[in-house]
Amino acid sequence: MNLKFAASLSVLLSLSTPVWAAGDGSLDVVAAFEVVSADPTTSGTIFTNMGIVETLVNADSEGRLYPGLATEWKVSDDKLEWSFSIRPDVQFHDGTPLTAAAAANALNIAKAKPGLLEKALIADITARDGSLIVTLKEPLAALPAYLAEYRSQILAPAAYGPDGQAVNAIGTGPYRVVTMTPPQSVTAEAFPAYWGEKPQIEKASYTAVGRAETRALMAESGDAEFVYGLDPASYTRLSQSDKVNVLKADVPRSLMLKVNAAHPKLNTVEARQALSLAIDRPGLAMAILRYPAAATQLFPPSVGGWHVTALEPLAYDTAKAAEMLAAQGWKAGPDGILERDGERFSLVLTTYPDRPELPLVAAVLEQQFRQIGIEVKIDSTNSSEIPARHAAGTLELGLVARNFALVPDPIGTVLQDYAPNGDWGAMGWNNTEIVDLAKGLARGDGGDESRAKIAGILQAELPVIAIAWYQQTLAVSNTIKGARIDPWERSFGLSDITWAD
Amino acid sequence: MPLLSRLFQALMVALIVGIATFAMMRALPGDAAWRIAAGRYGYDNVNAAAADAVREELGLNGSALPALARWMGDLARLDFGVSLVSGSPVMEEIIHQLGASLQLAIAAVLLSIFIGPPIGILAGLRPGGITDRALLTVSTAFKATPQFLMALVLIVILAVELGWLPAAGYGEARHFLLPALALALGLAAVSARVARDATEQVARSSYWHFAEWKGLSRSQVLWRHGLRNVSVPLLTYLGLQFVTLVEGVVVVESIVGWPGIGHALVHAVFSRDVPMVQGTALVLGLGFVLVNTIIDLALRRIDPRGAA
Numbered sequence: 001m002n003l004k005f006a007a008s009l010s011v012l013l014s015l016s017t018p019v020w021a022a023g024d025g026s027l028d029v030v031a032a033f034e035v036v037s038a039d040p041t042t043s044g045t046i047f048t049n050m051g052i053v054e055t056l057v058n059a060d061s062e063g064r065l066y067p068g069l070a071t072e073w074k075v076s077d078d079k080l081e082w083s084f085s086i087r088p089d090v091q092f093h094d095g096t097p098l099t100a101a102a103a104a105n106a107l108n109i110a111k112a113k114p115g116l117l118e119k120a121l122i123a124d125i126t127a128r129d130g131s132l133i134v135t136l137k138e139p140l141a142a143l144p145a146y147l148a149e150y151r152s153q154i155l156a157p158a159a160y161g162p163d164g165q166a167v168n169a170i171g172t173g174p175y176r177v178v179t180m181t182p183p184q185s186v187t188a189e190a191f192p193a194y195w196g197e198k199p200q201i202e203k204a205s206y207t208a209v210g211r212a213e214t215r216a217l218m219a220e221s222g223d224a225e226f227v228y229g230l231d232p233a234s235y236t237r238l239s240q241s242d243k244v245n246v247l248k249a250d251v252p253r254s255l256m257l258k259v260n261a262a263h264p265k266l267n268t269v270e271a272r273q274a275l276s277l278a279i280d281r282p283g284l285a286m287a288i289l290r291y292p293a294a295a296t297q298l299f300p301p302s303v304g305g306w307h308v309t310a311l312e313p314l315a316y317d318t319a320k321a322a323e324m325l326a327a328q329g330w331k332a333g334p335d336g337i338l339e340r341d342g343e344r345f346s347l348v349l350t351t352y353p354d355r356p357e358l359p360l361v362a363a364v365l366e367q368q369f370r371q372i373g374i375e376v377k378i379d380s381t382n383s384s385e386i387p388a389r390h391a392a393g394t395l396e397l398g399l400v401a402r403n404f405a406l407v408p409d410p411i412g413t414v415l416q417d418y419a420p421n422g423d424w425g426a427m428g429w430n431n432t433e434i435v436d437l438a439k440g441l442a443r444g445d446g447g448d449e450s451r452a453k454i455a456g457i458l459q460a461e462l463p464v465i466a467i468a469w470y471q472q473t474l475a476v477s478n479t480i481k482g483a484r485i486d487p488w489e490r491s492f493g494l495s496d497i498t499w500a501d
Numbered sequence: 502m503p504l505l506s507r508l509f510q511a512l513m514v515a516l517i518v519g520i521a522t523f524a525m526m527r528a529l530p531g532d533a534a535w536r537i538a539a540g541r542y543g544y545d546n547v548n549a550a551a552a553d554a555v556r557e558e559l560g561l562n563g564s565a566l567p568a569l570a571r572w573m574g575d576l577a578r579l580d581f582g583v584s585l586v587s588g589s590p591v592m593e594e595i596i597h598q599l600g601a602s603l604q605l606a607i608a609a610v611l612l613s614i615f616i617g618p619p620i621g622i623l624a625g626l627r628p629g630g631i632t633d634r635a636l637l638t639v640s641t642a643f644k645a646t647p648q649f650l651m652a653l654v655l656i657v658i659l660a661v662e663l664g665w666l667p668a669a670g671y672g673e674a675r676h677f678l679l680p681a682l683a684l685a686l687g688l689a690a691v692s693a694r695v696a697r698d699a700t701e702q703v704a705r706s707s708y709w710h711f712a713e714w715k716g717l718s719r720s721q722v723l724w725r726h727g728l729r730n731v732s733v734p735l736l737t738y739l740g741l742q743f744v745t746l747v748e749g750v751v752v753v754e755s756i757v758g759w760p761g762i763g764h765a766l767v768h769a770v771f772s773r774d775v776p777m778v779q780g781t782a783l784v785l786g787l788g789f790v791l792v793n794t795i796i797d798l799a800l801r802r803i804d805p806r807g808a809a
Contacts, residue, residue: 033543034768037587042541114542114551165588181597182587183768184671184760207670209758214656214669221660221668354544382771383544384535384552391549403545416548423548 026187026203027480029492030215031228034183034208038159039166041113044150049492050206051199052093052188053155053171056084056103056132057148059408059488063252063304065144069098069154069172070132079139079444084132084147090195092156093176100127106154107132107147109164115151116412141444145409150490174199174495184208199495201480212356219244219475226483226492227475231356232290235473244475249485250302252405253470254295255361257349258386258398261463262428265345266396270324272462276314277321278372279365285468288360293469298458300469302487303404305451306414311459314466321372330373338373346375351399352383361467362399387423400424401470405488411441414454418463426463433457504794511790518786519576522779523569533773534561540586540772559585572779582776586769591780594765599784601671602754602761606746608677609684610739617689618696618735622723625700625731636697640690648749652683652756669757680757684749688742695738699731706730733804740796743789 029050036042040053047053056070070084090098104127111117111125121137134143146152156170169177174196175188186206190199207224209215216234219227220241230238230246239246257275259266266272281294296313299306330338330345338345349365351358359380366376376397379385389395402417402424404410417425419438437454440446458464476483482497526533534556539547541555556562575582581591624633643651659679660668666679703709704727712722751763762781769777 036541037589039588041546042587114538114548114554115546118550181672181760182589182594183764184758207758209669211756211758213653214756214758217656217661217668218670221656221664223660223667223670352544382531382536382539384539384547385531386544387548388532388535388552391552401544406545424545 026205027201027226027494027497028224029204029206029226029228029494030209030218030224031206032208032210032212032215034210035180035186035206037165037167037182038169038180040110040151040153040155041115044153045489046186046206047169047171047173048150048153048490050186050188050204051173051175051491051494052169052177052186053153054173055148055150055153056086057144059145059148059490061484061487063405063408063488065148065408068148069103070147073144075143079141080136082134082136082143083128084134084144086130086132087195088130090172091193092158092172093170093191094156094158095193096156096158098154098172100130100132102157103127103132103154105157105160107134107152109160109166110151110153112164113151116146116149116407117152119416120146139443141442142407142409142411145407146412148490149407149412175204197495200498201494204494216475219477222477222479225477225480226494226497228472228492230473230475232288235475236290238475243478245478247474247476247483247485248291248471249487250293250300251403251470251472251485251487251489252300252303252410253401253403254298254300254466255289255357255399255401255468255470256295256298257365257465257467258390258395258400258424258427259463259465260393260395260397260427262393263347263396265347267428268328269461270328272465274321274324274328274372275369275374276462276465277317277324278368278374279314279465279467280316280368281314281467282316284361284364284368288357288364289468289471291471293471295466295468297455298464298466299404299410299455302469303410305448306404306410306455308452308455310452311456314459318372325372325374332373336370336373337375344375345373346377347396348379349376349397349399350379350381350385350389350395352386353380354383355401358399358401365399390421390423390427393428395427403489408488408490411438414438415442418454418458429461429463431457431461431463507790507794507797511787514786514790515576515783518782519573519779520569522782523565523572523775526773526775526778527565529773531773533775534559536771536773537585540768540774555585572776576783581780584769584777585774586772586777591776594777595762595780595784598760598765599762599781599788601759602747602750602763605677605680605684605754605759605761606743606750608681609688609746609750610742612681612685613688613692616685617692618731620689621693621696622700622727622731624693625697626704626719626723628701633697636693640693643686643690646687647752648683648687649752649756651686652680652753655679655683656757669759671759676757680753680759683753684746687749688746691742692735692738695734696731699734700727703727703730729803729805733800736796736800736803740793743792747785 033046055068058066058068069087071087073084075082086100086103104125107125120140123137124135126133155166159166159168159170161167174194176191178187178189180186188204190202212231215227216230218224238244259272285294297311301307330340333339349362351362353359362378369376386398386400404413406413415438416422419435420430421427434454434457437450441450472485474485479500480497481500484493534552538551538555542551584591624636656668659666667676670676712726754761754763766781
């Protein structure tokens with residue numbers, strides 16, 4: 001009895017003695033993404049963002065490419081053979097040297113998994129004379145941008161298991177992994193043999209916390225110095241705190257309605273325009289997202305070349321919307337919902353709660369569409385239902401958040417989504433002009449003119465209806481300085497952060 | 502003999518949980534390949550190509566019965582398989598995540614034992630006194646407060662306002678206190694009431710009066726003749742509490758970012774990670790049997806009426 005009592009007491013004491021004190025010398029990062037495994041395809045963004053692994057090519061905040069683990073790159077005259085010179089004297093965290101062969105090994109493994117490289121029509125990746133040689137089946141001008149994507153990260157040969165799944169994140173970055181505890185955390189320390197400028201802060205940690213409210217409280221209580229992704233209410237509250245600074249930046253991600261353009265109720269441009277006219281974008285953005293980022297077109301201003309200031313903005317005009325639907329033969333039924341040939345104008349809107357604002361926006365859209373006599377039933381489900389229903393042809397409306405910067409050149413996303421259709425883009429829609437323009441851009445022909453034309457066609461035909469542009473938010477403790485948001489979401493920029501003393 | 506019947510019970514639980522989770526996972530709407538692909542690659546990168554790759558890799562086109570037989574066979578050899586999402590062995594993930602939940606649950610129970618019963622016994626010794634009346638109010642309020650709200654209130658007070666404890670996180674001793682307290686206050690609210698009623702009853706018994714009559718002090722009576730009797734209903738209640746505790750752990754885990762079993766189960770169901778769901782459900786089911794067995798055995802030892 002006494003023994004038990006003493007044991008319980010000692011447990012209790014061990015729990016309560018170390019009272020929390022800020023400033024443990026570690027730069028603590030908190031974000032929503034879980035540490036699923038060390039493999040680039042699952043949690044690769046965490047390891048690139050933390051500066052643990054690197055890519056051959058880097059992108060600055062404007063999306064301009066600059067050398068990473070490759071010092072330079074050039075393409076052959078027939079545009080089919082790319083050569084990337086591998087940076088000399090670079091070491092992996094396990095002490096082995098970075099060679100062209102090691103880089104080729106990493107990229108060949110990446111190419112065999114689902115992802116952008118798989119789609120890039122690559123014939124062969126080999127090492128030759130200290131350079132990485134990529135041979136293409138078709139020209140792809142954006143290849144260097146593809147190699148800046150997180151799934152193209154370069155891991156040491158010893159990082160991979162026999163089946164090609166990475167089991168350890170052995171990279172070349174300024175920080176190396178000390179512990180990795182899926183699904184929650186990674187701790188890292190500065191890598192003494194890093195090839196570039198050494199980070200000022202020696203220790204860093206990453207913790208996955210799914211709830212935005214909890215993340216905000218961690219910023220407020222001083223638990224974490226760098227808290228990525230705040231919910232709108234917390235952002236407003238934290239901006240009044242004197243212990244925390246909040247930052248926000250436009251990111252190349254749009255909130256939009258994916259429309260089945262082959263659906264009998266939606267297969268005319270007028271029907272889709274009517275839907276678009278029924279959306280009060282500024283009101284919706286302020287009420288739910290709490291920032292004035294109502295979309296005037298699909299591509300946000302941060303997507304240089306693709307955002308066209310000359311385009312006539314998407315408008316809000318319910319009267320005109322009702323007129324257009326009436327012209328299509330729709331008449332109001334007894335309960336106010338439109339009918340045509342005995343059929344109600346009723347649609348299912350599919351969305352997913354992974355981004356908490358989506359179901360809220362869906363509820364607002366339900367109200368706004370009802371005002372022009374369209375009934376919407378919301379189905380908030382698993383995110384995979386959007387591409388699954390796309391593939392089955394059963395999707396009617398899908399409310400999605402789409403990232404245009406899967407690679408720092410949006411052509412990667414445009415090719416996937418609009419040339420001519422894509423899991424997260426157009427559906428039941430065919431526009432040969434866009435296909436030609438996008439393929440031309442991919443080859444390296446045509447420039448901003450082609451981009452503007454694509455944006456113009458999307459604005460006129462509305463295969464997807466843009467609603468708002470996203471902003472990324474960040475709360476940083478005033479004990480650190482130098483933090484910033486990378487709009488391309490490739491790096492937390494930990495190397496540039498110092499203690500504010 | 503009772504142990505043998507418990508062993509049989511455990512086997513039945515394993516069999517039923519195994520078949521039931523398998524059937525339920527199969528019966529869920531939606532294509533598993535898509536869900537697994539979404540779990541692995543995230544919503545920006547789940548597409549038809551990824552789903553096809555998953556389907557081919559995992560051989561999801563096979564029929565149900567051979568898959569069930571294979572799983573039960575693996576189970577008999579204590580092989581739980583590999584998570585379809587992360588690729589690591591299910592056993593490893595369960596040990597890690599169940600371990601995290603158990604640590605939290607045990608800390609909560611211990612904390613509640615230190616808070617609830619002592620106050621309850623004090624109140625029960627003087628029914629109707631100030632302690633008793635205060636206990637009734639406070640315990641009703643705490644019991645009525647949902648655990649997520651309790652956790653949030655504690656975070657706001659202890660972490661944000663006072664800065665005594667970290668708001669969330671896992672891995673160090675200091676991370677325990679706040680979530681454990683959030684769970685313990687609700688548990689203590691009830692165990693204090695149970696202890697109070699039991700004490701009151703014991704204090705009215707004839708053997709209590711006899712002990713006082715022969716000249717023992719109040720605390721001597723309590724130590725020698727009271728505690729054992731009070732602890733019987735308390736311990737029974739503690740066993741029951743484990744079910745509520747698991748529920749509470751799941752909710753509190755999600756708020757303080759605790760990498761526990763509740764979190765793991767929810768994610769596994771969402772991304773159709775069948776081996777993870779089966780393994781987790783099985784371990785939880787067997788856990789209940791184990792806890793009940795331990796409580797039964799403890800009661801047989803403690804209960805003064807027990808002749809065994």
